Amino acid sequence: xxxxxxxxxxxxxxxxxxxxxxxxxxxxxxxxxxxxxxxxxxxxxxxxxxxxxxxxxxxxxxxxxxxxxxxxxxxxxxxxxxxxxxxxxxxxxxxxxxxxxxxxxxxxxxxxxxxxxxxxxxxxxxxxxxxxxxxxxxxxxxxxxxxxxxxxxxxxxxxxxxxxxxxxxxxxxxxxxxxxxxxxxxxxxxx
Amino acid sequence: xxxxxxxxxxxxxxxxxxxxxxxxxxxxxxxxxxxxxxxxxxxxxxxxxxxxxxxxxxxxxxxxxxxxxxxxxxxxxxxxxxxxxxxxxxxxxxxxxxxxxxxxxxxxxxxxxxxxxxxxxxxxxxxxxxxxxxxxxxxxxxxxxxxxxxxxxxxxxxxxxxxxxxxxxxxxxxxxxxxxxxxxxxxxxxx
DNA sequence: CGTCGGTCTTGACGGTGTAAAGATCCCGGT
DNA sequence: ACCGGGATCTTTACACCGTCAAGACCGACG
Numbered sequence: 001x002x003x004x005x006x007x008x009x010x011x012x013x014x015x016x017x018x019x020x021x022x023x024x025x026x027x028x029x030x031x032x033x034x035x036x037x038x039x040x041x042x043x044x045x046x047x048x049x050x051x052x053x054x055x056x057x058x059x060x061x062x063x064x065x066x067x068x069x070x071x072x073x074x075x076x077x078x079x080x081x082x083x084x085x086x087x088x089x090x091x092x093x094x095x096x097x098x099x100x101x102x103x104x105x106x107x108x109x110x111x112x113x114x115x116x117x118x119x120x121x122x123x124x125x126x127x128x129x130x131x132x133x134x135x136x137x138x139x140x141x142x143x144x145x146x147x148x149x150x151x152x153x154x155x156x157x158x159x160x161x162x163x164x165x166x167x168x169x170x171x172x173x174x175x176x177x178x179x180x181x182x183x184x185x186x187x188x189x190x191x
Numbered sequence: 192x193x194x195x196x197x198x199x200x201x202x203x204x205x206x207x208x209x210x211x212x213x214x215x216x217x218x219x220x221x222x223x224x225x226x227x228x229x230x231x232x233x234x235x236x237x238x239x240x241x242x243x244x245x246x247x248x249x250x251x252x253x254x255x256x257x258x259x260x261x262x263x264x265x266x267x268x269x270x271x272x273x274x275x276x277x278x279x280x281x282x283x284x285x286x287x288x289x290x291x292x293x294x295x296x297x298x299x300x301x302x303x304x305x306x307x308x309x310x311x312x313x314x315x316x317x318x319x320x321x322x323x324x325x326x327x328x329x330x331x332x333x334x335x336x337x338x339x340x341x342x343x344x345x346x347x348x349x350x351x352x353x354x355x356x357x358x359x360x361x362x363x364x365x366x367x368x369x370x371x372x373x374x375x376x377x378x379x380x381x382x
Numbered sequence: 383c384g385t386c387g388g389t390c391t392t393g394a395c396g397g398t399g400t401a402a403a404g405a406t407c408c409c410g411g412t
Numbered sequence: 413a414c415c416g417g418g419a420t421c422t423t424t425a426c427a428c429c430g431t432c433a434a435g436a437c438c439g440a441c442g
Contacts, residue, residue: 118365228429237429
């Protein structure tokens with residue numbers, strides 16, 4: 001079960017399909033990545049993917065899990081920086097937005113409710129979501145205490161900040177906003 | 192060119208297709224509304240739509256224009272209410288979000304960059320967009336002056352508020368957020 | 383009354399997702 | 413050593429989709 005392709009049996013088809021699908025996703029929107037094209041790029045027949053992922057949704061969901069990992073990793077890098085809590089919050093937001101700007105289709109996939117249903121996420125994805133929520137709440141809490149405010153509004157402010165950051169990211173990813181408009185908006189938000 | 196369907200010539204096919212498409216959009220995501228199903232529901236052959244809309248994208252774009260009209264109308268109703276500028280801002284946001292919650296597929300269509308490109312919007316849509324931006328800026332400006340602040344941050348704060356409201360709407364429409372989480376978040380935002 | 387142009391239908395093509403059946407190969411038990 | 417079972421991959425087939433080309437139909441205008 002190694003990497004050698006012995007002709008008939010591929011050896012590592014699952015990974016190859018995931019990579020081909022991810023590559024395709026960088027070029028086209030999730031709705032446009034087709035099972036058959038992914039199989040074509042992986043050099044196998046169009047029905048081969050069915051053994052590893054139940055159907056098209058399964059493949060896209062698995063790709064979405066990988067994208068979610070990248071997405072979280074970028075946010076953690078940004079939030080790991082030292083500095084003023086307000087700057088950290090802005091950095092987290094800019095990381096969120098920059099992912100959506102640079103990989104709009106991956107971003108769209110991660111939040112596609114049909115492909116990646118937020119209810120009962122995959123076992124691989126659930127911890128990433130939890131970690132992301134913790135990261136957000138932690139940054140907001142640090143910002144609150146740095147401003148001498150209590151934590152009674154933590155939840156409301158966390159979802160508000162998530163909303164703001166997610167909205168800016170979506171608008172940039174959809175081409176409604178220029179990327180240069182994001183930083184001023186974020187700075188205005190954290191006062 | 193009236194409403195009678197004389198058997199062969201429909202008489203008002205364009206409107207009928209728009210209505211059938213809009214109805215289908217209430218049930219399914221934009222990616223899943225098919226030209227053929229719309230034609231089926233309108234009682235015509237599968238190629239009939241091509242005379243009125245160039246292709247599938249044309250039909251979806253026209254439906255999207257209508258949805259944008261509904262969307263703007265709802266925001267204007269909300270912002271027309273009297274009261275504290277902060278409350279007006281919250282009301283505008285809740286109208287924005289409630290549209291996304293009640294008609295998630297219409298909301299998704301309006302902001303779909305492939306179907307409804309934000310660059311060179313249709314002549315029917317452009318004034319709606321402009322009106323919407325004015326409405327937002329006006330509400331934010333009133334809120335700013337009510338709080339005794341100058342208007343130097345108007346643009347940044349307008350896009351920040353747009354982002355927040357759009358993000359909350361998207362997250363609710365995608366099922367990531369419960370609708371009951373929105374109002375507290377909005378109130379926390381306007382302080 | 384004829385014919386002309388717009389409206390709608392029919393039929394075809396290539397692409398898609400999916401299911402069923404067949405081919406091929408690896409692996410474990412004898 | 414071998415051979416049989418099960419996993420992997422291919423082939424074939426079907427229904428649906430968007431799109432195009434050709435034809436049928438009808439209203440309107442000469």
